[in-house]
Amino acid sequence: MKTRVPLRDWGEDRLVARLVRGLPSAEGVVVGPGDDCAVLESPPGGKCHQLLKTDAVVEGVHFLASSPPAAVGWKAAARAVSDIAAMGGRPTHAVVTVVAPGLTATSWLLAVYRGLARCARTHGFSLAGGETSGAPDGAPVMLNVTMLGEVEPGRCVLRSGGRPGDAVFVTGRLGGSLASGRHLTFRPRLAEAQWLARHVRPSAMMDLSDGLGQDLPRLARASGTGWLIDPARLPCHRGCTPAEALGDGEDFELLFTVPRSRATRLPAAWRTAFPKVPLTCLGTLEPAGREEPALHGGYEHFRTLRPARGRPGAAAAGRARSATS
Amino acid sequence: MKTRVPLRDWGEDRLVARLVRGLPSAEGVVVGPGDDCAVLESPPGGKCHQLLKTDAVVEGVHFLASSPPAAVGWKAAARAVSDIAAMGGRPTHAVVTVVAPGLTATSWLLAVYRGLARCARTHGFSLAGGETSGAPDGAPVMLNVTMLGEVEPGRCVLRSGGRPGDAVFVTGRLGGSLASGRHLTFRPRLAEAQWLARHVRPSAMMDLSDGLGQDLPRLARASGTGWLIDPARLPCHRGCTPAEALGDGEDFELLFTVPRSRATRLPAAWRTAFPKVPLTCLGTLEPAGREEPALHGGYEHFRTLRPARGRPGAAAAGRARSATS
Numbered sequence: 256m257k258t259r260v261p262l263r264d265w266g267e268d269r270l271v272a273r274l275v276r277g278l279p280s281a282e283g284v285v286v287g288p289g290d291d292c293a294v295l296e297s298p299p300g301g302k303c304h305q306l307l308k309t310d311a312v313v314e315g316v317h318f319l320a321s322s323p324p325a326a327v328g329w330k331a332a333a334r335a336v337s338d339i340a341a342m343g344g345r346p347t348h349a350v351v352t353v354v355a356p357g358l359t360a361t362s363w364l365l366a367v368y369r370g371l372a373r374c375a376r377t378h379g380f381s382l383a384g385g386e387t388s389g390a391p392d393g394a395p396v397m398l399n400v401t402m403l404g405e406v407e408p409g410r411c412v413l414r415s416g417g418r419p420g421d422a423v424f425v426t427g428r429l430g431g432s433l434a435s436g437r438h439l440t441f442r443p444r445l446a447e448a449q450w451l452a453r454h455v456r457p458s459a460m461m462d463l464s465d466g467l468g469q470d471l472p473r474l475a476r477a478s479g480t481g482w483l484i485d486p487a488r489l490p491c492h493r494g495c496t497p498a499e500a501l502g503d504g505e506d507f508e509l510l511f512t513v514p515r516s517r518a519t520r521l522p523a524a525w526r527t528a529f530p531k532v533p534l535t536c537l538g539t540l541e542p543a544g545r546e547e548p549a550l551h552g553g554y555e556h557f558r559t560l561r562p563a564r565g566r567p568g569a570a571a572a573g574r575a576r577s578a579t580s
Numbered sequence: 581m582k583t584r585v586p587l588r589d590w591g592e593d594r595l596v597a598r599l600v601r602g603l604p605s606a607e608g609v610v611v612g613p614g615d616d617c618a619v620l621e622s623p624p625g626g627k628c629h630q631l632l633k634t635d636a637v638v639e640g641v642h643f644l645a646s647s648p649p650a651a652v653g654w655k656a657a658a659r660a661v662s663d664i665a666a667m668g669g670r671p672t673h674a675v676v677t678v679v680a681p682g683l684t685a686t687s688w689l690l691a692v693y694r695g696l697a698r699c700a701r702t703h704g705f706s707l708a709g710g711e712t713s714g715a716p717d718g719a720p721v722m723l724n725v726t727m728l729g730e731v732e733p734g735r736c737v738l739r740s741g742g743r744p745g746d747a748v749f750v751t752g753r754l755g756g757s758l759a760s761g762r763h764l765t766f767r768p769r770l771a772e773a774q775w776l777a778r779h780v781r782p783s784a785m786m787d788l789s790d791g792l793g794q795d796l797p798r799l800a801r802a803s804g805t806g807w808l809i810d811p812a813r814l815p816c817h818r819g820c821t822p823a824e825a826l827g828d829g830e831d832f833e834l835l836f837t838v839p840r841s842r843a844t845r846l847p848a849a850w851r852t853a854f855p856k857v858p859l860t861c862l863g864t865l866e867p868a869g870r871e872e873p874a875l876h877g878g879y880e881h882f883r884t885l886r887p888a889r890g891r892p893g894a895a896a897a898g899r900a901r902s903a904t905s
Contacts, residue, residue, distance in 0.1 A: 262680060262682050263682030265686055273686075273690065274689065274693050278693070281673070289709075293673070300623070301623035301625055307673065307709065308675070309724065315716040316716065348608075348620060350618060352635065352636045354636050357586060358586045359586060359587050360585065361585045361595065362584065376604045379606070383609050384613045385599075385613065387592070390638050390720060391638075399634065399724040
């Protein structure tokens with residue numbers, strides 16, 4: 256008889272790799288499971304590839320019952336915008352699923368929708384439809400957002416294009432997203448990512464959702480490389496330790512790599528374009544096998560987590576996420 | 581201070597109408613919230629509109645912990661196929677979100693994915709990506725499927741095109757979907773809907789998910805009409821009463837209307853094309869204000885439901901669903 260192994264005993268990346276093995280693909284899928292978004296070929300005559308991303312926030316994991324509902328709606332949509340951005344794309348249309356017990360306050364859900372709508376207006380996508388479903392009494396509320404986007408084929412940036420020698424950059428500051436509440440109000444790096452895709456053409460890019468300690472190894476694995484980064488350069492948020500910057504997750508900053516030839520002039524051009532957004536070169540991609548330092552921390556799905564700093568009981572709030580696409 | 585009104589005290593259609601009021605739309609949205617799917621304009625040069633549908637199944641609502649997991653995966657995807665079909669379209673790509681507690685058995689989730697993959701191969705769409713997220717211990721498992729489809733603009737069938745005098749048809753038989761287990765194994769009427777869109781051009785169409793008692797009034801409201809149907813003609817599944825045929829829901833049959841001029845020859849042509857699938861003319865659309873008989877029953881989201889026949893404790897399993905698109 257098969258042993259009943261729970262999800263939390265599998266590594267998340269191993270689980271995802273197993274789930275997507277042998278899935279039916281089809282004509283027109285340029286990039287399937289494994290990147291920030293799926294990439295679908297532009298229809299005949301079309302100029303842009305389509306990007307497709309689905310993503311959920313769950314009460315007790317990504318937000319709390321006490322979180323401001325408009326911020327919950329904002330976050331649910333902004334997470335998907337961040338993934339579209341990380342491919343070099345623009346969001347165009349979203350559809351929303353709400354799963355909630357019948358005792359949920361209607362005013363709460365209306366406020367969630369105001370947050371969704373504000374995110375849509377801010378980032379220029381439509382809320383084209385959705386679905387509501389009941390849930391058993393006591394079940395956590397769940398919001399799923401599926402985002403369509405578009406990207407010109409020549410500007411689409413995957414996780415897998417990094418090469419040994421490429422410089423590794425990260426935007427903004429890392430750590431403490433949950434404790435500070437930033438995970439509910441963050442601004443996806445849409446303008447920054449589009450600027451990068453246009454002017455710098457990163458070799459690889461992704462958004463940081465599970466923490467640099469999880470996500471840099473993912474980018475390197477997808478690119479078939481190792482890495483050499485200097486932990487002393489980690490751009491920690493005020494009050495955060497390097498371990499928290501590596502492991503807290505939900506930073507929604509951009510992690511990207513740039514061939515050395517284009518990396519030299521990047522910092523000056525960036526300062527001109529985005530004077531208020533820090534940009535940090537952490538190190539370089541290296542040949543596979545050289546991974547220094549070995550990175551620890553980062554959010555592992557389905558595992559029991561230490562309580563969040565300053566928010567006992569909030570366990571994983573603000574940090575759970577894993578992409579199979 | 582605002583009264584805290586729970587979702588279950590709002591009518592579902594009223595809630596959805598309120599949620600989508602004032603949502604940001606955008607260029608390129610042909611049909612927004614309110615139909616089976618959102619319809620997005622074909623890109624310049626493209627031949628087809630795109631269809632976009634998001635839909636969730638929730639443990640304890642749409643399936644039980646004891647339901648065969650491959651059937652749960654099949655159902656999760658087949659529901660969305662049914663919506664794409666009801667617009668006259670073909671499914672092309674799906675992305676899946678799984679929200680599950682860490683103690684969920686990995687073998688269960690792998691079997692769910694086998695069901696998803698079988699549905700994809702059967703209906704010719706790709707599983708282009710997805711997302712996994714943890715949930716608090718004890719939370720129900722939730723699967724969200726977002727389906728992209730395509731339809732030639734001239735063959736796209738909305739809910740809103742019905743006119744007084746049009747004949748009202750329904751495919752298959754109704755009622756008892758939960759009690760029989762059909763809700764887990766149903767075959768979406770994809771071939772039938774495409775044949776209808778091509779050869780019959782229905783004036784309006786939708787799939788029956790919440791029961792004819794809920795869904796016919798929705799189609800009529802969208803079309804600005806009333807109805808006159810003969811309850812004696814209801815094609816009840818063996819052992820089901822007319823009340824169950826109206827109210828059980830999750831039939832996933834097609835409800836459609838056809839102008840009288842094209843309705844006469846339909847039954848004979850249908851029998852040739854689909855000899856094993858019943859087709860029933862229930863009556864006609866009428867001017868608004870004439871709704872006879874007044875229909876009762878059908879699944880209302882967020883409300884407490886009577887236990888399903890023969891499955892005490894399964895309350896709403898197999899029946900919850902509501903479209904905002």
